[in-house]
Amino acid sequence: MYTLLIVVVGIERLVELVVSRRNAAWAFAHGGAEFGRGHYPVMVVLHAALLAGCLIEVWAAPRAFIPRLGWPMLAVVVASQALRWWCIGTLGPRWNTRVIVIPQADLVRAGPYRWLHHPNYVAVIAEGLALPLVHSAWMTAVGFGVANAVLLVVRIRVENTALGYA
DSSP states (O other): OHHHHHHHHHHHHHHHHHHHHHHHHHHHHTTOEEEOGGGHHHHHHHHHHHHHHHHHHHHHTTOOOOHHHHHHHHHHHHHHHHHHHHHHHHHGGGOOSSEEEOTTOOOOOSGGGGTOSOHHHHHHHHHHHHHHHTTTOHHHHHHHHHHHHHHHHHHHHHHHHHHTOO
16 A cells, blocks of 8 residues: 555656646746756655655565554645645646746745745655655655755755745
């Protein structure tokens, strides 16, 4: 069942990429400018490695499903997906996996953006830690958590600068 969960999350990521490409085309057609292009390939590799790491660790180092850990972590994964799609829905065509800013566009202050500048990253952090822990893949959770923290420092600086927060 864990393999199926990882496959479903992988399919969800592919759907995100389709939405992102469509939204990028829209943003560029509306004068959008891309920022921080250099870190994007690292982000793609890191997120693919999260999914691969979840499977490899569970298959290679038999990790037990611990119900008291696995079920709450599954709930966190589901909640993080809900938050992510709330962000996507709130931003509409302005949501993207890249940092593309449309000049003169007002900042979005609706949905989860009422409370946080970057709520999508709350979802990324929560999912990145919880998804491996659904099946006790603690090495993947720690490895992704550390690598993702480093990446998010760069990513959030880029976004803050592009959006005029910094």
